[in-house]
Amino acid sequence: MELVQIQRRLVDYTKSLFMEGFLDAQFLQLQQLQDDSNPYFVFEVVSLFFEDSEKLLNELTIALDQPNVDFKKIDSHVHQLKGSSSSIGAQRVKNACIAFRNYCDVQNIEGCLTCLQQVKQECYLVKNKFETLFRLEQQIMASGGSVPTIELGF
Amino acid sequence: MARNGGVAWMRTTEKIDGYDLSTSDTEEVHVLAVDDSLVDRKVIERLLRISSCKVTAVDSGRRALQYLGLDEEIQKKETNGFDGLKVDLIITDYCMPGMTGYELLKKVKESSAFREIPVVIMSSENVIARIDRCLEEGAEDFIVKPVKLSDVKRIIDYTTTELREGEQREGTRAKRRGINKRKQREGDDDLSSSPPSTLSSSTSSSPSSSIQSATAPSSPSTLDSPTRRLKMTSSE
Numbered sequence: 001m002e003l004v005q006i007q008r009r010l011v012d013y014t015k016s017l018f019m020e021g022f023l024d025a026q027f028l029q030l031q032q033l034q035d036d037s038n039p040y041f042v043f044e045v046v047s048l049f050f051e052d053s054e055k056l057l058n059e060l061t062i063a064l065d066q067p068n069v070d071f072k073k074i075d076s077h078v079h080q081l082k083g084s085s086s087s088i089g090a091q092r093v094k095n096a097c098i099a100f101r102n103y104c105d106v107q108n109i110e111g112c113l114t115c116l117q118q119v120k121q122e123c124y125l126v127k128n129k130f131e132t133l134f135r136l137e138q139q140i141m142a143s144g145g146s147v148p149t150i151e152l153g154f
Numbered sequence: 155m156a157r158n159g160g161v162a163w164m165r166t167t168e169k170i171d172g173y174d175l176s177t178s179d180t181e182e183v184h185v186l187a188v189d190d191s192l193v194d195r196k197v198i199e200r201l202l203r204i205s206s207c208k209v210t211a212v213d214s215g216r217r218a219l220q221y222l223g224l225d226e227e228i229q230k231k232e233t234n235g236f237d238g239l240k241v242d243l244i245i246t247d248y249c250m251p252g253m254t255g256y257e258l259l260k261k262v263k264e265s266s267a268f269r270e271i272p273v274v275i276m277s278s279e280n281v282i283a284r285i286d287r288c289l290e291e292g293a294e295d296f297i298v299k300p301v302k303l304s305d306v307k308r309i310i311d312y313t314t315t316e317l318r319e320g321e322q323r324e325g326t327r328a329k330r331r332g333i334n335k336r337k338q339r340e341g342d343d344d345l346s347s348s349p350p351s352t353l354s355s356s357t358s359s360s361p362s363s364s365i366q367s368a369t370a371p372s373s374p375s376t377l378d379s380p381t382r383r384l385k386m387t388s389s390e
Binding site for chain 2: 044087
């Protein structure tokens with residue numbers, strides 16, 4: 001594939017992620033922080049997020065499996081996950097966390113279990129999306145091209 | 155650009171007076187960033203660096219106090235941190251395990267050595283009562299997460315301006331007395347020349363509108379700014 005075509009594909013793919021609600025404007029903020037001196041910034045932050053979220057999801061699974069569920073602890077973990085997903089613009093993960101916290105507030109275990117599944121699912125989906133995104137970026141950079149960024153209001 | 159003007163002024167002053175500026179090497183603002191989230195720490199660090207700041211990022215209020223030399227277990231009379239680098243601004247998350255950002259704010263404002271350092275609170279929760287409480291305790295500003303580049307740029311801009319004005323005031327006094335002096339605004343509440351309230355021009359609408367309704371209506375003029383008024387009324 002020609003460089004221009006890959007760049008086009010990346011732009012279209014990124015736009016689709018916004019359309020489908022996977023990403024929000026905060027992701028564009030992160031892209032603004034990437035430049036020649038920090039060409040992997042977004043990749044690094046997103047990677048940190050997935051390391052972090054994996055730990056949190058494991059802890060949540062364990063916490064919900066206890067005979068006496070500690071809802072304070074669960075809320076704290078979900079709050080953390082909500083915060084970091086919000087910081088990278090992972091909108092669907094963030095929204096799933098908000099729903100999760102609501103069930104936590106009323107101490108509804110079934111609701112929490114369902115939400116945990118949803119959060120896991122959203123993390124899994126957006127992880128795949130990011131992987132595709134970074135793969136396209138890598139192809140562009142390997143061809144000596146520059147990674148196009150999209151503007152808000154597309 | 156304003157900062158270039160500031161640098162030229164400082165260099166000139168150094169030559170003329172042999173004036174010992176405590177912001178030793180450069181005109182860069184040194185920010186102490188406090189956040190327990192690794193992701194957020196990485197982002198805020200980058201936001202600050204891209205805004206030409208020096209950054210020290212720590213993961214707890216405890217570590218922040220240690221860095222400043224305010225930790226109860228490590229008593230220090232020195233007003234500089236233990237690595238000698240003066241902190242110009244503290245930006246901290248609100249919700250942290252152990253010591254919250256609010257508790258850190260209180261500790262800083264209770265300290266005679268550090269209470270002049272502006273403290274900015276970040277929080278994902280846009281709660282009016284929380285915002286008010288922080289401002290009343292002396293917070294410079296309150297940012298709703300996720301933090302954007304425009305938020306950081308705004309804060310650094312007025313911190314730089316305040317620093318420069320503080321130095322100018324100090325420079326005038328030092329010239330008169332002919333002594334070297336560290337930057338300390340000792341009971342100097344002459345904030346009337348400070349820049350307009352950032353809250354009234356905040357890009358994140360909810361906090362600024364909630365603050366405007368919580369205090370008196372604020373106009374862009376400096377004296378009417380809510381934070382300035384709060385600072386003046388709550389000053390010692």
